[in-house]
Structure formats: C-alpha cells, structure tokens
Amino acid sequence: xxxxxxxxxxxxxxxxxxxxxxxxxxxxxxxxxxxxxxxxxxxxxxxxxxxxxxxxxxxxxxxxxxxxxxxxxxxxxxxxxxxxxxxxxxxxxxxxxxxxxxxxxxxxxxxxxxxxxxxxxxxxxxxxxxxxxxxxxxxxxxxxxxxxxxxxxxxxxxxxxxxxxxxxxxxxxxxxxxxxxxxxxxxxxxxxxxxxxxxxxxxxxxxxxxxxxxxxxxxxxxxxxxxxxxxxxxxxxxxxxxxxxxxxxxxxxxxxxxxxxxxxxxxxxxxxxxxxxxxxxxxxxxxxxxxxxxxxxxxxxxxxxxxxxxxxxxxxxxxxxxxxxxxxxxxxxxxxxxxxxxxxxxxxxxxxxxxxxxxxxxxxxxxxxxxxxxxxxxxxxxxxxxx
Amino acid sequence: xxxxxxxxxxxxxxxxxxxxxxxxxxxxxxxxxxxxxxxxxxxxxxxxxxxxxxxxxxxxxxxxxxxxxxxxxxxxxxxxxxxxxxxxxxxxxxxxxxxxxxxxxxxxxxxxxxxxxxxxxxxxxxxxxxxxxxxxxxxxxxxxxxxxxxxxxxxxxxxxxxxxxxxxxxxxxxxxxxxxxxxxxxxxxxxxxxxxxxxxxxxxxxxxxxxxxxxxxxxxxxxxxxxxxxxxxxxxxxxxxxxxxxxxxxxxxxxxxxxxxxxxxxxxxxxxxxxxxxxxxxxxxxxxxxxxxxxxxxxxxxxxxxxxxxxxxxxxxxxxxxxxxxxxxxxxxxxxxxxxxxxxxxxxxxxxxxxxxxxxxx
Numbered sequence: 149x150x151x152x153x154x155x156x157x158x159x160x161x162x163x164x165x166x167x168x169x170x171x172x173x174x175x176x177x178x179x180x181x182x183x184x185x186x187x188x189x190x191x192x193x194x195x196x197x198x199x200x201x202x203x204x205x206x207x208x209x210x211x212x213x214x215x216x217x218x219x220x221x222x223x224x225x226x227x228x229x230x231x232x233x234x235x236x237x238x239x240x241x242x243x244x245x246x247x248x249x250x251x252x253x254x255x256x257x258x259x260x261x262x263x264x265x266x267x268x269x270x271x272x273x274x275x276x277x278x279x280x281x282x283x284x285x286x287x288x289x290x291x292x293x294x295x296x297x298x299x300x301x302x303x304x305x306x307x308x309x310x311x312x313x314x315x316x317x318x319x320x321x322x323x324x325x326x327x328x329x330x331x332x333x334x335x336x337x338x339x340x341x342x343x344x345x346x347x348x349x350x351x352x353x354x355x356x357x358x359x360x361x362x363x364x365x366x367x368x369x370x371x372x373x374x375x376x377x378x379x380x381x382x383x384x385x386x387x388x389x390x391x392x393x394x395x396x397x398x399x400x401x402x403x404x405x406x407x408x409x410x411x412x413x414x415x416x417x418x419x420x421x422x423x424x425x426x427x428x429x430x431x432x433x434x435x436x437x438x439x440x441x442x443x444x445x446x447x448x449x450x451x452x453x454x455x456x457x458x459x460x461x462x463x464x465x466x467x468x469x470x471x472x473x474x475x476x477x478x479x480x481x482x483x484x485x486x487x488x489x490x491x492x493x494x495x496x497x498x499x500x501x502x503x504x505x506x507x508x509x510x511x512x513x514x515x516x517x518x519x520x521x522x523x524x525x526x527x528x529x530x531x532x533x534x535x
Numbered sequence: 536x537x538x539x540x541x542x543x544x545x546x547x548x549x550x551x552x553x554x555x556x557x558x559x560x561x562x563x564x565x566x567x568x569x570x571x572x573x574x575x576x577x578x579x580x581x582x583x584x585x586x587x588x589x590x591x592x593x594x595x596x597x598x599x600x601x602x603x604x605x606x607x608x609x610x611x612x613x614x615x616x617x618x619x620x621x622x623x624x625x626x627x628x629x630x631x632x633x634x635x636x637x638x639x640x641x642x643x644x645x646x647x648x649x650x651x652x653x654x655x656x657x658x659x660x661x662x663x664x665x666x667x668x669x670x671x672x673x674x675x676x677x678x679x680x681x682x683x684x685x686x687x688x689x690x691x692x693x694x695x696x697x698x699x700x701x702x703x704x705x706x707x708x709x710x711x712x713x714x715x716x717x718x719x720x721x722x723x724x725x726x727x728x729x730x731x732x733x734x735x736x737x738x739x740x741x742x743x744x745x746x747x748x749x750x751x752x753x754x755x756x757x758x759x760x761x762x763x764x765x766x767x768x769x770x771x772x773x774x775x776x777x778x779x780x781x782x783x784x785x786x787x788x789x790x791x792x793x794x795x796x797x798x799x800x801x802x803x804x805x806x807x808x809x810x811x812x813x814x815x816x817x818x819x820x821x822x823x824x825x826x827x828x829x830x831x832x833x834x835x836x837x838x839x840x841x842x843x844x845x846x847x848x849x850x851x852x853x854x855x856x857x858x859x860x861x862x863x864x865x866x867x868x869x870x871x872x873x874x875x876x877x878x879x880x881x882x883x884x885x886x887x888x889x890x891x892x893x894x895x896x897x
Contacts, residue, residue, distance in 0.1 A: 174714065179720075192748060192749050196746045196750060197746065266557060266561060267568065268554040269564070269568025269572075270567070279873065283873045284865045284869055284872075285828070285830040285841065287833070288841055288864055291861060292861045296848075296858045300855075473731070477834075479734060479834060487732065491738055501742040501743045502746065505743050516729075
C-alpha cells in the first residue's frame with residue numbers, strides 16, 4: 149500500500165514537466181532533425197547527380213588535368229593529374245600565407261609601436277593607416293593593387309629598376325635568384341651549427357662579452373666552410389633581353405598584389421593588437437624598470453614585451469588564421485591558389501561539386517586547427533616560463 | 536594662493552617641444568613624419584581635387600593630369616542601383632526610407648522594450664521590403680539578377696546582420712547548454728564554419744546547395760548567397776555572444792533559477808540583457824566585418840557595389856580610370872564601416888555610465 153503511494157504521489161510533477169525527460173526529448177528531436185536533414189540532402193544529392201550524369205567518388209583524382217598553371221613550386225604540366233593540380237594549389241596557398249604572415253607581423257608591430265610613439269606626428273600617421281586600411285574590404289584592396297597599380301605598369305623595356313637588381317613591370321617583380329653550387333649543403337649545415345652555438349652561448353653566458361662570443365660562433369663555421377670549399381652561392385640577376393627578362397626569379401603580378409594586400413590589410417589589425425598588448429602592461433612596470441636603471445630599449449625587450457606578448461599571442465593567432473583563409477580571395481585575380489585551382493578550374497572541369505568543395509573545406513579546417521594547436525602550445529609555454 | 540602654471544609647460548610651442556622635439560630620436564621621427572606629409576598629402580590633393588575633372592558626361596571630358604571624376608559621375612546610377620530599371624528606382628529609395636521609419640522609433644526607450652516594435656522591424660519590414668524590391672502583387676516584377684550596386688550591398692549586409700543576431704544567440708546558448716547533444720551540434724557547427732574561408736562557404740551555397748535540394752525546387756541565386764552569408768555570420772556572432780555569456784556572474788543565473796523562472800525567461804530577462812551589453816563592441820566588429828565581406832558575393836557572380844565598379848573599370852570604353860572607381864568604392868565602404876565603429880564607441884561609453892555604480896558596490 150505504501151509502495152503504491154510512493155510510486156504515484158498526488159502532487160507529483162507530471163511526466164512532461166520533468167526537466168531530465170524534457171532534456172532527453174529535446175536532444176532526441178534535435179538529433180533526429182539533424183540526421184534527417186543530412187539524410188534528405190544526401191538523398192537529393194545522389195538523385196540530382198544521377199540525373200545530371202555527374203560521376204561521384206574520387207576517381208577523378210588520378211585523371212589528367214589538362215590545364216596549365218603559371219605559378220608552380222613543384223613540377224607540373226598539363227598532363228599531370230588533378231591530384232597534382234591540387235597539390236600545386238595547396239603549396240601556392242601555403243606560400244602566399246607564409247610570406248603574408250611574416251610581412252604582416254613586421255609591418256603590424258612597427259605600426260602598433262608607432263601608435264604609442266611619443267611623437268605626435270608618427271602617432272597620427274599610424275592612426276590614419278589603421279583606420280583607413282581596416283575599414284576598406286580586403287577584396288577591394290586586392291583589386292586596387294592588381295588592376296590599378298600593377299597591371300598598368302609599363303612593359304619590361306620601360307620597367308622600373310631598383311639598382312639594376314630588381315625590376316618592376318607589368319610582368320611582375322623580377323628578383324635576383326640565389327644559385328646554390330657545389331658544397332652549398334655544407335654551408336647551410338655550418339650556418340645551422342653557428343646559429344645553435346650562438347643561441348647556446350647567449351643563453352648560458354653572462355656579461356656583455358657573451359654578445360661577441362656568440363657573434364663569433366655565428367659567423368665562424370660558415371666562414372670556415374667558405375674558406376675550405378669556396379663561396380658556394382651565386383646569384384642569378386634578372387637581365388633585360390629584347391622582349392622579356394632572362395634569369396633571376398619572377399614573381400607574377402597576381403602574387404605581388406595578393407601578398408601586398410593581404411599583409412597590409414592584416415597589419416592594420418595586428419597593429420591594434422600590439423597596441424592593446426603594450427597598453428595592458430601597467431605603467432608601474434615601466435617605472436620600476438626605469439628605477440632599476442634599465443635603458444629604454446632594454447625596458448621594452450625585457451620588461452614590457454614579455455608581458456605584452458601574453459596578451460598579444462591569442463588574437464595574433466586569429467589574425468594568422470584569418471590571413472590564411474583570406475588568401476582564398478586569390479580566386480578573384482586568378483592567382484593559382486587552392487580555391488582558384490581546385491574549387492575553380494577542377495570543379496568546373498569535373499563538375500563534382502560535393503567532393504571538390506568538401507576537400508577544399510577540409511584542407512582549410514586542417515590548416516586552421518594546426519595553427520591553432522601550434523599557437524596554443526606556444527602560449528602555454530610562455531605562461532609557464534613567466535610564472 | 537593661486538599660481539599660474541610655469542610658462543614653458545603650456546601653449547603650442549611647449550606642446551611641440553614635448554611631443555615633437557623631446558630628443559634627437561624624436562626630432563628624427565618628426566622629420567620622417569613631415570617628409571611623409573610632404574610626400575603624400577600635396578600629390579593626393581592635387582590629383583583628387585586641384586587638377587581633377589568634375590564636370591562633363593563622356594570620356595572626352597577627361598584628359599588632365601588629375602582624377603577624372605566624370606567616370607564616377609556617369610556611372611553613379613549604376614553604382615547605386617545596379618541594373619535596377621530606372622522607372623522603378625523609387626521603390627529602392629522608398630524601401631531604404633521605410634527602414635528608417637521602422638528602426639528610428641527604437642531609439643526611444645519606451646518602444647525599445649516593446650516586443651511588437653522589434654517584431655515589426657525583424658519580421659514585417661523584411662516582407663514589406665521584399666515585396667517593394669522584388670515586386671508582384673500590383674508592382675511590376677524586378678528579377679533579383681537586376682539588383683546591384685550599393686543597393687545590393689545593403690540588402691546583403693542588412694539581411695546578414697539581421698540573421699546573425701538571432702542565429703548567434705541560439706548557437707551561443709546551445710554551446711553553453713548542459714545537454715550534450717545540443718552542445719556538440721552547436722560547437723561543431725560554429726567551429727566548422729569559422730574554420731573555412733568565406734569564399735568556400737559562398738561557393739558551397741552557389742554550387743552545392745542546388746544539389747542538396749529536391750529537383751524542381753529552384754532557389755534564387757541571391758537567396759542562396761544570403762543563406763551562405765547568414766550561416767557564417769551566425770557562427771561568428773555566436774562566439775562573440777558566448778564571450779558575453781561567460782562574463783555574466785554565475786550568481787545572476789542562480790538567482791534567476793531561484794525565482795523559478797523557466798529556461799527561456801532566465802535567458803531573456805536576466806542573462807542575455809547583461810551578456811549582450813558586455814559585448815556591444817564585439818557585435819559591432821562582427822557587423823563591420825560582415826559589411827566588408829558583402830563584397831565577396833561578386834565572386835559568385837552577383838553585382839554588389841564592388842562588382843559594379845569592377846565591371847565599370849574593366850569596361851573597354853572606360854579603360855584607365857580604375858583608380859577613380861576603386862577610390863569611390865573604398866570611400867563608400869569606409870564611411871559605413873568607420874561610422875559604425877564611431878557609433879559603437881559612443882554607445883559603449885553611454886552604457887558604461889549607467890553601469891559604473893552597481894559594480895562598485897559589489
């Protein structure tokens with residue numbers, strides 16, 4: 149009798165008002181809706197593909213691509229496979245992103261520090277740069293550099309020359325190219341040894357003299373190798389022939405425009421991050437450093453920046469990710485990056501939208517997650533060293 | 536006894552000494568700044584104003600050394616309306632004016648707390664605007680392929696902003712939910728769309744979406760782009776709002792629960808008002824980013840402001856005026872984005888004034 153009462157007390161919460169049950173119900177409904185939608189879309193896609201006679205699967209990967217690409221880091225020709233074209237595009241994306249990240253960081257830090265300069269004019273210029281550049285769409289800036297600046301440049305014969313070493317024309321930027329000769333591997337190895345030795349000396353050593361020791365450690369191994377086997381590095385300088393340049397290395401206008409726009413645009417965001425980071429360091433820290441008699445340069449390097457970096461790194465990571473993702477705007481000026489080659493040309497030729505777009509998205513997701521993981525690792529290390 | 540400040544601490548000369556000439560390095564910087572001024576400002580002014588050509592209506596009127604704003608002048612209707620038929624452009628103007636009619640009353644405090652005023656803006660206005668812009672029911676129809684220019688930019692930006700807030704709030708709440716399935720679905724959704732470039736989202740919306748729909752259902756190109764934009768707008772907004780949710784003290788939620796409020800009331804009456812206020816700058820930043828990103832729709836073949844300008848500068852009849860076109864487009868985008876950031880700074884300051892006291896008590 150009492151058992152039956154405890155089973156159904158008169159003031160019990162009705163079944164449908166119980167939070168746990170409602171939670172389960174809601175989740176079951178959501179799961180069913182998501183799975184249902186995915187299933188429906190999948191079914192529709194199979195139907196539509198079959199009706200339009202589009203193949204599915206990844207069989208296209210090994211078929212010959214049949215189109216040329218003007219900027220390739222690896223060997224590629226029209227007879228190469230779609231898979232090879234994918235690799236070319238991916239490498240081009242990584243190239244543009246890496247160079248863009250380095251340049252954006254340099255410019256961004258300079259402008260960010262300039263935003264806090266004691267000099268009012270420099271402060272004003274830095275402010276103007278940030279407010280103008282970051283409020284204009286990146287695509288517009290890419291178009292500007294490409295269609296309004298680089299393309300209307302004169303031809304190779306009237307190219308703008310920089311000390312006869314580099315040339316800027318409507319064919320792009322011609323730069324001297326390093327030519328490794330016999331024994332270059334040894335020089336490179338010696339250089340690496342020198343760097344490692346210099347860093348070790350700098351960390352372990354004490355006093356002002358260690359700077360000289362580490363400089364010596366940096367320079368001696370490569371010089372020794374050079375003395376033994378001769379300087380194994382030549383330069384191929386671009387030379388103007390009748391119609392075009394010979395030698396050197398050519399950066400296409402598309403590449404130059406993309407790198408310029410990406411790095412200048414991202415720099416305006418990095419500048420604000422750097423400014424906020426430096427401002428987050430309390431004034432007392434600076435004053436304490438000054439009271440200890442540290443010169444301004446040392447104060448910035450040893451006191452302000454290490455503390456500012458903790459604030460700067462997480463949003464900086466985000467900007468690096470953004471730059472990498474934004475490099476996909478290359479498609480608009482036909483620089484052969486991953487999106488332009490793969491999600492553009494390959495998609496048009498094969499018609500296999502689902503596979504191609506999925507692969508493209510997966511690649512960017514992987515890049516995003518990798519950079520995020522790397523920066524997270526750096527961030528954790530930084531925090532441990534500091535405390 | 537009041538004393539005058541020492542004479543060498545005030546006045547323009549003293550300011551210059553402190554800010555421009557305080558040391559040898561500073562003097563060097565000043566020289567650099569002055570050189571930049573000299574190298575940039577006069578040539579730009581000369582090109583854009585002094586030697587520029589403003590009047591005229593054909594290419595023959597251009598020719599001087601300066602900018603030829605005739606190019607912009609001739610193309611202005613296109614830049615503003617795209618290929619919208621000339622006789623129907625009043626509908627676009629009316630639609631924009633109506634937005635002000637719907638939105639401005641919300642600046643009034645009494646109305647801001649009225650649900651109907653918000654419903655009118657978010658539900659009634661879009662329907663009304665669609666009818667005005669697209670036509671049907673008595674108005675001649677204007678296909679969306681003829682929409683363009685600044686008008687299309689505003690349509691895309693407006694709908695992405697309108698979609699971003701509700702979608703972002705739902706996703707952010709979902710990501711902080713205690714229900715594992717809800718949390719997982721929201722987290723994967725947010726992180727996926729934030730991890731891929733916007734272009735690929737638009738590509739997906741334009742080439743993959745039609746495959747996912749049952750045959751016979753044909754979504755308009757503009758509508759597909761809007762769906763793509765809304766998806767990533769929601770994902771980005773969700774992360775901003777999540778930051779705000781984390782900033783609301785746990786005691787607030789506990790108090791709301793103790794009062795016996797239902798989940799949605801806890802959120803609507805207690806948590807969200809505080810959370811959203813915390814992240815107003817972040818929300819506006821997302822809006823600014825969305826506004827700039829509307830220009831991406833030109834890659835899938837829609838003619839937004841940048842798309843129309845691009846078509847005009849690559850038009851063989853008007854070659855050579857690319858800089859003028861881009862400068863005009865940049866100026867328009869800049870005015871909108873800079874305006875939004877100024878507004879957000881002002882709003883932030885005003886809201887902070889009211890919040891200072893109770894925080895100090897705690």
